[in-house]
Amino acid sequence: MKKKWFSTIIIMLALWVQPGLAARGHAEKVTAFVHVNLVPMTAERLLPDQTVLVKEAQIIAVGASGEVAIPENSVIIDGSNLYLMPGLADMHIHTDTNWLNGGWPVSPFNLFLANGVTTIRDFGPKGTPTGFALHWRNEVKSGRLNGPTIYAAGPILYGPADNAANIVRTQYQQGFDFVKLYSFLSQEEFQEAMATAKALNLYTAGHIPFAVGLDGVVAAGLNEIAHIEELDFEFLDFDRSRRLGRNEWFRYILKRATDQMERLPDLSEDDPNPDFQAHIEKIVRQLKASKIPLCTTLAVGDVVLKKLFEPEGLASATTSRYLPFGFIETLQQGKDGHQMIFRGYEDFAPYHYNLNQLLLRELHRGGVTLVLGTDAGPAGMGLVPGYSLHDELRFMVENGLAPYEALQLATVHAAEVINRMNRSGNFGTIEVGKKADLVLVDGNPLDDIHNTRKIQGVMASGRWFDKDALEKMLIPGIPVTAAVKHVYDQHQTHYTSFDIVIGKTSSGRLPGSIEAISIRGPAGKLPIQKDDFTYLPRLDAFWFKTPGKPQTGTYSIEVNSGDQKGSATVIQAVVKTIPLPDVNYFKPKSGATLQSEKPIFSWQRIKTEEPLYYRLEINRIGGGRVYSTGRVRNMQSHTVPGGVLKADRSYRWRIRITDGDHWTTVQNSTRCAWQTFHVR
Numbered sequence: 174m175k176k177k178w179f180s181t182i183i184i185m186l187a188l189w190v191q192p193g194l195a196a197r198g199h200a201e202k203v204t205a206f207v208h209v210n211l212v213p214m215t216a217e218r219l220l221p222d223q224t225v226l227v228k229e230a231q232i233i234a235v236g237a238s239g240e241v242a243i244p245e246n247s248v249i250i251d252g253s254n255l256y257l258m259p260g261l262a263d264m265h266i267h268t269d270t271n272w273l274n275g276g277w278p279v280s281p282f283n284l285f286l287a288n289g290v291t292t293i294r295d296f297g298p299k300g301t302p303t304g305f306a307l308h309w310r311n312e313v314k315s316g317r318l319n320g321p322t323i324y325a326a327g328p329i330l331y332g333p334a335d336n337a338a339n340i341v342r343t344q345y346q347q348g349f350d351f352v353k354l355y356s357f358l359s360q361e362e363f364q365e366a367m368a369t370a371k372a373l374n375l376y377t378a379g380h381i382p383f384a385v386g387l388d389g390v391v392a393a394g395l396n397e398i399a400h401i402e403e404l405d406f407e408f409l410d411f412d413r414s415r416r417l418g419r420n421e422w423f424r425y426i427l428k429r430a431t432d433q434m435e436r437l438p439d440l441s442e443d444d445p446n447p448d449f450q451a452h453i454e455k456i457v458r459q460l461k462a463s464k465i466p467l468c469t470t471l472a473v474g475d476v477v478l479k480k481l482f483e484p485e486g487l488a489s490a491t492t493s494r495y496l497p498f499g500f501i502e503t504l505q506q507g508k509d510g511h512q513m514i515f516r517g518y519e520d521f522a523p524y525h526y527n528l529n530q531l532l533l534r535e536l537h538r539g540g541v542t543l544v545l546g547t548d549a550g551p552a553g554m555g556l557v558p559g560y561s562l563h564d565e566l567r568f569m570v571e572n573g574l575a576p577y578e579a580l581q582l583a584t585v586h587a588a589e590v591i592n593r594m595n596r597s598g599n600f601g602t603i604e605v606g607k608k609a610d611l612v613l614v615d616g617n618p619l620d621d622i623h624n625t626r627k628i629q630g631v632m633a634s635g636r637w638f639d640k641d642a643l644e645k646m647l648i649p650g651i652p653v654t655a656a657v658k659h660v661y662d663q664h665q666t667h668y669t670s671f672d673i674v675i676g677k678t679s680s681g682r683l684p685g686s687i688e689a690i691s692i693r694g695p696a697g698k699l700p701i702q703k704d705d706f707t708y709l710p711r712l713d714a715f716w717f718k719t720p721g722k723p724q725t726g727t728y729s730i731e732v733n734s735g736d737q738k739g740s741a742t743v744i745q746a747v748v749k750t751i752p753l754p755d756v757n758y759f760k761p762k763s764g765a766t767l768q769s770e771k772p773i774f775s776w777q778r779i780k781t782e783e784p785l786y787y788r789l790e791i792n793r794i795g796g797g798r799v800y801s802t803g804r805v806r807n808m809q810s811h812t813v814p815g816g817v818l819k820a821d822r823s824y825r826w827r828i829r830i831t832d833g834d835h836w837t838t839v840q841n842s843t844r845c846a847w848q849t850f851h852v853r
């Protein structure tokens with residue numbers, strides 16, 4: 174069997190760390206927090222005037238001032254009038270390919286750390302290539318990357334999934350911490366994945382597949398439910414035996430929900446519907462008895478409402494400046510993923526969110542284990558890593574949890590769930606022997622949950638970042654997005670193409686404002702300089718090509734402009750030659766005269782196991798671009814709309830074939846020769 178292109182590749186990554194911001198680590202020395210108010214999270218209490226000693230990544234002493242001897246040469250951190258609490262965990266995030274290539278103004282690792290988030294759990298990488306979370310997990314562990322401790326699921330089993338057992342086994346062998354199962358798995362696929370994971374003693378977490386339902390996932394022993402909102406669908410009437418594709422399920426469920434809106438119970442507390450109450454109580458008992466924890470992720474429902482009903486408010490929020498480049502634009506055009514999926518079914522969104530909140534309150538009251546999770550990380554989510562966790566804490570308190578109870582979800586409960594995953598959840602409280610994940614805040618978080626935002630310093634696995642270091646972490650770099658790709662052309666030559674797109678810089682206009690560009694490839698620094706690049710003004714892009722195929726591995730691109738720096742990390746994971754298509758099958762043939770002003774262009778597609786993307790391009794003879802399509806999966810023909818091609822003119826056309834659908838994810842590209850034609 175042919176292997177999937179990306180699955181077996183070991184990806185080596187350079188680090189995305191802003192130089193000069195390395196933690197003031199004193200591995201061999203002891204760090205002493207003195208005169209600090211301690212929020213140990215071992216119970217709901219505050220211990221005034223305490224000393225906490227940290228050596229390497231561990232807490233080695235905790236006690237009242239004067240009772241703990243501070244070793245000579247210790248690094249002293251004065252905690253007078255400040256509060257020391259355990260680092261926070263976001264138990265539901267996603268790594269995304271765009272964490273690599275400069276898609277965020279500030280690296281998500283920095284956003285997490287600056288917000289006191291010292292543990293993250295990746296619920297499955299988004300985008301391709303996948304698998305870099307494992308690399309980051311090791312980099313953080315070894316101290317080469319500043320960031321939270323990472324636990325990671327393999328690529329999400331969305332369903333439909335052929336060979337679910339094989340996928341689960343492969344993820345286990347690759348060393349992922351758990352598997353993530355999704356909504357669209359069939360009953361058989363779900364059972365197959367569960368049985369395989371159980372046999373391997375591998376932790377399972379996920380959505381409740383629409384074909385399976387809550388009773389089914391409880392019976393199969395699913396270890397954890399990824400969102401409280403998954404339970405909402407238990408209150409809807411729909412046909413679970415349907416065989417639907419990925420997005421068809423969502424649209425079907427939203428349609429059923431909207432059709433049933435009138436019949437759904439009123440959620441206001443003064444009018445409890447007894448059947449509905451009984452149903453909720455049954456669910457709570459079931460989850461409590463089966464000891465299944467859930468991630469809260471109310472932040473998702475909240476951001477979806479903003480996307481649908483107040484996009485301008487979301488666009489102008491103070492933390493939105495940290496959202497990925499292009500997010501706001503897409504939102505304002507109404508093309509955000511949630512906006513598209515909910516189109517026509519907007520009415521269900523507020524009900525859905527209110528039901529989530531009601532379920533949160535009932536689950537909490539019923540003693541079901543909850544962990545704090547936000548679903549931040551994917552490019553299109555609209556949530557800012559780190560900041561979204563403080564919002565999630567606020568949602569908990571707004572729903573009646575005491576600040577202490579809300580904090581438990583992001584500390585003690587998180588650690589307990591990590592332990593259940595057969596991993597070391599040695600964090601979440603301030604006690605001797607625990608990992609030194611600490612947050613120093615200016616205000617008692619047990620009095621007011623907003624105080625968790627008043628961060629004066631963060632310690633992650635024993636590495637200390639003071640307020641100054643955290644502030645520097647949040648300075649946006651020059652936005653750089655880059656791609657490296659292998660190009661094969663009609664002359665049967667291979668070359669390597671570098672595309673570097675630069676966003677606004679503070680020091681003036683492109684290209685002059687960029688002083689230097691450097692690229693470090695898998696074999697070291699490439700002998701090219703800024704002047705070797707062609708500047709493409711329409712795209713704000715620098716472009717360079719060099720003969721020969723690229724080497725696989727990591728390319729780090731750095732640009733400098735005055736004091737500002739920008740960087741992108743790109744992975745060339747696969748080098749393979751996409752064959753040239755046979756021009757004998759091209760229509761129109763080269764030199765043809767077309768009658769119609771709406772001609773059809775067609776070609777024979779190349780048969781491969783992996784999908785290929787085709788892009789039709791039409792230029793004026795000796796001139797520029799007249800028309801092009803997007804990169805469309807397995808496209809074999811395209812009708813050019815009327816009005817594009819003018820009579821009595823000559824044009825040329827070609828197709829480009831790629832293995833990715835976006836310029837940043839293309840690894841290999843083939844372009845065939847231009848074909849001329851005339852329009853009569």
Ligand SMILES: [Zn+2]
Pocket residue numbers: 265266267296548
């Ligand atoms: Zn998620």
